[in-house]
Each structure stands twice: as C-alpha cells, then as structure tokens.
Amino acid sequence: MRYEYPCEIVTFVVSPEHAYFGRPKDGPADEVETHTPDTVGIVADKGIRGDRFFGVKAHTEAAVTFLALEAWTAAAGDVDPVSARRNVVVRGVELDPLRGREFELDTGPGPIRFRGGRPAHPCSWMDTVAGEGVRKALIGRGGLRAQPLTSGTLHIGPAVIVTDVELDAARAAAQVKRAQPM
Numbered sequence: 001m002r003y004e005y006p007c008e009i010v011t012f013v014v015s016p017e018h019a020y021f022g023r024p025k026d027g028p029a030d031e032v033e034t035h036t037p038d039t040v041g042i043v044a045d046k047g048i049r050g051d052r053f054f055g056v057k058a059h060t061e062a063a064v065t066f067l068a069l070e071a072w073t074a075a076a077g078d079v080d081p082v083s084a085r086r087n088v089v090v091r092g093v094e095l096d097p098l099r100g101r102e103f104e105l106d107t108g109p110g111p112i113r114f115r116g117g118r119p120a121h122p123c124s125w126m127d128t129v130a131g132e133g134v135r136k137a138l139i140g141r142g143g144l145r146a147q148p149l150t151s152g153t154l155h156i157g158p159a160v161i162v163t164d165v166e167l168d169a170a171r172a173a174a175q176v177k178r179a180q181p182m
Contacts, residue, residue, distance in 0.1 A: 001164060002162060002163075002164060003162070003163055003164070003165070003166055003167065004160055004161070004162050005092070005093070005160065005161050005162075005163075005167055005169065006092065006158065006159070006160055007090055007091060007092040007093045007158075007159050007160070007161050007169070008090065008091040008092055008157065008158055008159060009088060009089070009090055009107060009154060009155070009156050009157060009159050010069050010081070010089045010090065010091050010156070011036050011081065011082065011089045011156065012035075012036060012037055012038075012039075012040045012048075012087060012088060012089075012154070012156065013034060013035075013036060013082050013084075013085055013086060013087055013088075013089070014034075014035045014036075014037060014040060014048055014050050014051045014087065015033060015034045015035065015051065015052055015085065016033055016050055016051070016052055034082065034085070035050070036082060038155060038156050039153055039154065039155050039156070040087070040088075040153070040154050041151075041152075041153055042064065042112050042148045042150075042151055042152055042153070042154060043055075043148065043151050044148050044149055044150050044151045045060055045063075045147065045148065045149075046060075046063060046148070047059070047063030047064055047148060048063070048064060048087055051063075051087060060147060061115070061117050061118075061145070061147045062117050062118065062120075062145030062146070062147065063145075063146070063147060063148060064087050064088060064114065064145070064146045064147075064148055065085075065086040065087045065088070065120045065143050065144070065145050065146070066086060066087070066088045066089075066090060066093075066095055066120075066143055066144045066145075066146060067081060067084055067086035067088070067089050067090070067095075067120070067142070067143035067144075068089075068090055068091070068093055068094070068095050068141070068143070068172040068173065069081060069089050069090065069091045069172075070091065070092075070172035070173035071095075071138070071141035071142075071143070071172060071173045071174075072084060072089070072138075073173070074137070074141070074173040075122075075126075075130075075134050075137035075138045075141065076126075076130040076131060076134045076137070076138075077131070079130045079131060079134070083126075083129045083130045084122075084126070084130070084138075084142075084143070086120060086143045088154070090159070091172075092169040092172065093161055093167065093169065093172055094167045094168050094169060094170075094171040094172050094174070095116075095143065095144040095172070096119075096141075096144070096171075096174075096176045097163075097165045097166070097167055098116035098144055098146075098163060098165070098167075099116045099117065099118070099119065099144065100115075100116060100117075101115070101116050101163060101164065101165055102114065102115050102116075102149065102163070102164070103116065103161055103162060103163040104161065104162040104163070105154065105159055105160075105161050106159060106160045106161075106162070107153075107154050107155040107156075107157065107158070107159045108155060109152060109153050109155070110152055111150075111152070111162065112148060112150050112151070112152040112153075112154060113148075113149040113150040114146040114147060114148055114149060115146060115147045115149055116144055116145075116146050117144070117145045117146055117147060118145050119140075119142060119143065119144060119145070120142050120143035120144060120145050121139070121142050122134070122135045122138035122139060122142040123135065126138055139175070140175040140176045140177060141173065141174065141175045141176065
C-alpha cells in the first residue's frame with residue numbers, strides 16, 4: 001500500500017559546527033554559524049551539504065534529523081524550533097511510524113527517498129536553550145534521524161510525504177513510550 005500525505009516544511013537548520021557540547025551550564029559555543037536556508041541539497045548516504053554531519057561515516061544512517069513542529073510546540077511553547085538544531089522541521093507529519101521505513105519527501109523538484117532510523121532523543125541542552133523542563137517534555141517526541149537514500153533538493157513550504165505506512169497528522173505532537181529503534 002502507498003499513502004500520500006500533504007505536509008509543510010517550516011524551516012531547515014544547517015550548521016557546519018556543533019554548538020551544544022560540553023556542559024550545558026557553561027552555555028552553547030560562541031558564534032557557531034547556523035543557517036536557515038530556503039533550500040537544502042541532500043546527497044544520498046551523506047546528508048545535507050554544509051551540515052556538520054555531512055559525509056561523517058558514523059552518522060550515515062542518521063545524517064538528516066526531522067522534528068515535528070507540533071511536538072516542539074507542545075514541549076517548548078513558542079521558543080524558536082531552530083534551538084532544537086534538527087535539520088528539517090515539518091508540520092503535519094507523525095514521525096514515529098517512519099522508524100525503520102522508507103519514505104519519500106517531495107517539495108516540487110522531485111522526491112527524495114529516506115530511511116527512517118532511530119529517534120532523535122533530546123539532550124540536557126534543551127533545558128538550557130529552550131527552557132527548564134523542555135528536555136523531559138521532548139522525550140518520546142524529539143524527532144527522527146534518517147538516512148538519505150537518493151539525492152535532490154528540498155524547499156521550504158508545501159510538501160508531500162509518501163510512505164507504505166499510515167500516518168496521522170493529529171498525532172504529530174504525541175509522546176511515544178517506545179522511543180527506541182524498531
């Protein structure tokens with residue numbers, strides 16, 4: 001079975017360097033470039049051009065991270081989702097069922113195929129950059145790591161996600177109890 005769902009790409013986050021390392025009480029790294037471009041280039045098995053995880057072998061299966069805006073808003077309120085540093089912030093997508101599944105995301109120039117991987121667990125930095133309690137509120141809904149299987153370009157705005165599993169946009173903010181890989 002093949003299912004198609006309309007959704008929206010709200011923002012992209014691309015950074016050539018890590019900003020959250022060390023102890024959260026010391027604060028994030030100073031002057032780390034973080035870009036929120038209108039388009040991103042996805043390269044199969046490598047990730048997003050210009051991102052800190054691009055081509056890093058240890059991150060091949062998790063080179064692109066997705067976050068549902070609904071989940072972020074439920075956890076962090078109106079704090080800018082760029083703080084989460086997930087690469088692709090989407091609206092209208094239930095991410096959890098995509099773990100272990102292939103899916104396509106198309107913003108117009110043609111679909112890009114991904115394989116959903118492990119959850120993107122929140123770290124203690126979330127309490128520092130987004131507010132006390134945000135890390136705990138994101139447990140089970142911190143996003144999805146994915147491997148790009150094909151190359152292409154994604155754009156901000158309307159998109160279509162195609163998958164072999166049913167998704168429910170009303171559950172995009174839902175906290176899942178089983179937050180481990182399938």
